[in-house]
Amino acid sequence: MAGPSIDALGQFRLSTGLGPLGAAVNFTNSNEAMLASAAIIVVLFVLGLRSRAIVPGRLQALIELLYEFVRNMCVDTIGEEGLRFFPLVFTLFSFILLGNLLGLFPYFFAFTSHIAVTLSLALFVFVFSTGVGFYTHGFRFFKFFVPEGVPVWLLPLLVPIEIISYLSRPVSLSVRLFANMTAGHVMWEVFAGFMLLLTASFGILGAFASVVPLGLNVALVALELLVAGLQAYVFAILTCLYLHDAVHMH
């Protein structure tokens, strides 16, 4: 069949960004999106902190809302000790949230749809929380893998299960974010490509028929907006949860 074909995965292809300078240092188009996310966060802080009013303006209220949301998440999940990790959780949450949201815009690269990115973030969280566990409890942290109140003869079976369950954390953490973002973007691309296909194959009739995939895409925008926020939240709350396990060991 002639005409356009659906290239659902082309949107994830990496290239170099920022012109020849970026090409020289392998600065990719996903890094552009990361830079934009980080810049937006910093700009939001700069603008929100301009007045430092007792009665906040809109931007200040937005920043304060974010601050209190993440802070409460840390304190509720980890406990008062969680405040030590608050800047880290906030950085991860805001970075992923902005990355997800920016990725929804046309021509913006969704860097959270790259498994390499999400896996390295998840591995960092995993290594960091395990490090916190050993730093807080020393070698007693190994007890985390020994379930309480089970007969001793079951332990050789249960300990490997617990260890594998623990090791699967970074995988599930990264795959969840990656899969959600990728699936949404692929579906968008598929429906949009389907519109082109319909028009190319059936002419004016196909153009009318392509209202259906268009409507689906519009509905997907709402869903993806929800998913973008939700996945950032899930990543952050799971980070808090792993830190809770590391600090409290249960």
Next chain:
Amino acid sequence: MIRRTAFALVLSMVPAAAMAEGTMPQMDFQNPLTTAQLLWMVVILVVLYFTLSRWGLPQIGSVLERREKQIANDLAAAHTAKAEADRAVAELNATMKQAREKAQADIAKAEADAKAKAFADAKVLNDKLDAQLEYSEKQIAEARATALAAIKPVAADVATTLITRLTGKIPDQAVLAPEIEAAFLARKVA
């Protein structure tokens, strides 16, 4: 629970279907850019982390803290103002009560004073009148005694004259005098 789980499993098939579709750029680890982006991500994240943890978040924290303090102060001020107002009202009530009591005491005192004065005045007047009455009575008694004393010789004279004229002989004064005296006594004049 089971329905929720089933729904979840169905949803989890979606990314699997997407991955099945040809080669994904995300899985292309031969591409040097796949790993190169991580280096730059680390740089960006580290800068972002230090910007937020050293500058942004403490600033927001201080703003929120200042607001909390302000609200607490305002509420405390409202509390003290209210206590002050309550105290002032209590003071006002006490003063008013005191004033009312004092006024009533004053009124009672004035009333008692007036009564006492009137009583004293009346007593003085009464005494005066009594004295006058006594004096007058004494005078009357005196006048009467004088009159009575004056009437006895007259009566003796009249009796003597009457008897002389009736009998033609002069009565014996020694007999006449007790008779007259008895007549006076009978009429309770003396």
Next chain:
Amino acid sequence: MGSNPSITSVCYKGAENRCMNESRDKETFEQRLAAAQDRVGLSRPKANEAQSGAGAAQKAINLAMRLGVELVAAMVIAVVIGWGLDRLFHTKPWLMVLMVPVGMAAGLRNLVRATGSKTGNRKD
């Protein structure tokens, strides 16, 4: 003399009236003050309540997104470990085969943990 008490009683009545108005004002003021203090003291727990209320619907979607991934992730890790150990001890493919049920068990363990049916108050 007789008129004075009546005058004072009228004055007193007036004062009482004013006092009643004042007390009504004071009551509302007190209520408002208490409410303001409650807001300051209890704003956090209230926010949390609202969160958990709205979170009920989110939790289902949240869970939906997780479960499949949890199962597969444990299996992947188990198989990778088995494969690595096989390579190390040249026992291909027995350790990998052995790890498959262990991986399944670990995946189920993840599911149990994720649905929170074992540890109750866990959020994941």
